[in-house]
Amino acid sequence: MRQRMLKAQLDLSVACPDTQDFEPCMGPGCSDDDASTCMMSEWIMWSPCSASCGMGMRSRERYVKQFPEDGSMCKVPTEETEKCIVNEECEPSSCIVTEWGEWEECSATCGMGMKKRHRMIKMTPADGSMCKAETSEVEKCMMPECRMYMFYSIQTSKQQ
Structure with missing residues (x-):
């Protein structure tokens, strides 16, 4: 929704245009492919890197705040993983x-x-x-x- 203010009406015989405008939109966690509404939380912070030296993995999660009213399952991912590096110069034989x-x-x-x-x-x-x-x-x-x-x-x- 968007709004605008009427500053002045010069001719009272002419109707003013609408001051509000509405347009369909999707909320967070929804997609055009899925007509059902699936509300998701914000991402929780990243976990520590799985490696203490070199390349490892870290992950973060979010949860479903509201399931679709039609009873369908949410198709939105609840977990993300990515690579992380701790101390690039170390090797497996390093201490x-x-x-x-x-x-x-x-x-x-x-x-x-x-x-x-x-x-x-x-x-x-x-x-x-x-x-x-x-x-x-x-x-x-x-x-x-x-x-x-x-x-x-x-x-x-x-x-x-």
Whole structure:
């Protein structure tokens, strides 16, 4: 239905045209092929992807809000599926790991030492193979030189 407003009628002897117009239409979930009325709900949000790594599937559903009055079945689909991708670069032999943790303190208080950081495996490979991702990382660290300090402390202790 559509409407329009009458702004003014200049000649009262002439009838004004209709201010309303009606046209047949179909409601949501209906089709021209099916004369019966089948009212559908809106789509419910998509399910999570079936894969945690790579290509998977997801789906969503809707339900029949009103069945046709003539008792016929609704021919409108109530479920939709589509492909989804999670982490495109992963392979079946990949494993999913957490971000790296903070670096631990240097193993030396002076001079050259080592420091470590760790991460954890969140998910093992889908194909059952061993996870090849490193879970520990080691790096050299340099602290202030300590020979001068040690020499000075030895000299100081000998003098006392």
